[in-house]
């Protein structure tokens with residue numbers, strides 16, 4: 139094996155919560171491929187020029203001057219004596235991609251202004267500083283967002299985009315060499331300050347927890363570029379954003395401390411293809427801290443149980459940075475990890491290339507059916523606000539559609555919007571729709587998501603800053619009817635159904651391969667007849683869920699031993715007949731089960747595997763949870779995948795494989811936890827999830843209330859757009 143340059147420790151401390159998977163150094167192949175990768179990234183225009191880098195430094199220097207003048211002005215206005223005014227200080231820190239050193243040309247700079255106790259957020263930062271920025275001629279496009287979870291002032295300084303946060307410390311004087319990595323900095327800080335400090339503290343921690351910063355940077359640049367090309371870079375759409383990709387890459391760097399970027403990229407795909415979510419990815423143990431701030435802990439905090447792909451920030455108070463990920467976006471990302479893994483494996487056999495790895499995902503060729511969400515407003519400012527709000531709600535539409543179709547209809551949100559070239563105040567978001575593998579066309583034809591869409595529009599319509607002219611429309615369209623403005627240059631390609639390289643490579647697993655030939659999924663989202671008869675609905679429900687495992691209609695209600703196998707085959711759907719509880723059925727079958735509830739009553743379940751999952755069943759039976767979801771176990775890579783990059787012996791390869799298995803399977807949560815995350819995810823309802831995010835307090839009897847309020851799963855009612863958005867009143 140190559141050099142053993144790094145033993146997994148930095149300053150005598152072990153990096154990471156486990157030992158590295160491999161201490162192996164680079165082979166000649168890795169050196170060549172890494173050089174090739176660096177050239178590829180440079181060729182793709184990912185690095186800024188020297189002049190641009192200098193300009194950014196000048197911009198930051200100017201910003202620092204501005205806040206220093208500001209803090210003196212504020213101190214004087216507060217009546218501080220002249221000596222204190224002269225000593226008054228504020229300081230600019232950077233974080234995000236700029237601080238990590240992975241930003242591209244034109245990227246924004248995430249900055250934090252740290253000020254003293256007498257410079258407050260509302261009056262001084264969003265008041266006086268805003269006024270000063272408005273009066274600075276080099277500042278343009280100033281857009282303060284004081285009410286955000288993390289309040290921010292957005293603007294351009296000399297044309298460079300700046301996000302400026304504010305942290306008000308309890309100090310009278312901010313020293314120029316202030317160290318914000320100490321936890322004591324959080325003492326007596328308000329919540330917004332704690333959240334605002336978090337970005338900087340996290341970025342600094344990441345840099346201190348990776349074994350080799352240069353290799354980390356190149357690998358992260360590569361993964362960020364890859365994620366953007368494959369359409370999985372977007373926090374708001376439910377994929378991953380800058381911080382998440384940074385944490386995922388940093389963990390791989392810890393696991394392979396002596397590897398070069400080529401190998402780190404290949405191991406990134408290998409490890410995350412096998413990762414058993416919702417085991418969390420963490421760079422260090424979660425510290426309980428002494429300040430009593432809430433930290434991520436799904437055993438204690440109900441809302442943390444919703445997280446499907448936890449990626450935990452390393453600075454106190456540790457949080458999950460990827461709470462937006464849903465079952466659908468996790469599925470899509472997992473498919474993409476598999477595709478990446480396949481391309482990297484093929485590259486070793488000289489059968490693939492970097493170009494192929496970064497091939498853009500062809501979203502508008504991948505599906506036959508789409509949902510188009512049109513947004514209109516009357517001016518730029520309204521458009522920006524309205525669009526931002528709707529965009530942040532789209533992931534709920536995805537969750538609701540999957541809920542209301544028993545997850546038989548799958549949704550793929552496209553990150554970002556498309557501007558209608560003919561109307562600057564009209565843009566569209568798109569969701570790709572496909573029926574789940576194995577669902578027949580006839581079953582799919584039953585999908586009726588009119589009320590799901592209606593519910594979504596109703597929620598979007600609750601926007602507190604709604605203004606006349608802000609409107610939304612949701613339509614189901616076929617691929618051939620996509621508007622021309624979604625295509626590059628606004629020109630519709632002549633032949634859409636081109637099969638791309640990766641589809642040929644992995645026809646069965648790629649998301650893109652789900653193009654179905656000749657058949658279509660009819661999704662009804664337009665006005666239709668109203669029929670809420672319970673009986674008819676039950677029949678409809680039954681028809682769209684398949685294959686059925688059952689149980690004669692005439693079965694006695696007191697037992698299920700007749701006709702129900704002890705362990706049902708994987709993927710079997712279970713539907714209880716009238717008067718019969720699926721709980722009983724599941725209890726009997728002793729299987730991991732996904733259950734859908736309707737008006738407090740279990741109506742359908744899907745057996746995920748034949749094993750008994752005691753906890754899930756217990757929780758379910760005790761009625762503590764009304765929606766239990768068990769992630770399907772991620773497919774394990776079979777033994778045929780060998781560690782070719784290391785050029786190691788079969789024994790070494792086996793050792794790496796089993797080390798990966800160990801690392802991906804069970805993650806201890808905190809220092810003083812002997813147990814581990816079980817891999818079992820017990821979720822709450824969608825209503826609760828939305829309430830949590832909107833910070834709406836839930837009533838005590840949350841579970842029962844949420845279930846009771848839930849409307850039937852397939853509904854036939856349809857209210858008009860005007861009503862949903864509040865226009866009609």
Ligand SMILES: Nc1ncnc2c1ncn2[C@@H]1O[C@H](COP(=O)(O)OP(=O)(O)OP(=O)(O)O)[C@@H](O)[C@H]1O
Nearest residue numbers: 233234235236245248336337338340379380381459
């Ligand atoms: N969901 C989150 N959880 C925790 N911290 C976050 C989250 N989103 C953003 N941050 C903090 O804000 C910083 C800046 O976020 P931003 O979305 O600008 O990402 P970035 O890494 O700068 O990438 P980009 O180049 O896309 O701007 C992150 O590095 C992180 O510290």
Ligand SMILES: [Mg+2]
Nearest residue numbers: 234235246248
């Ligand atoms: Mg940024």
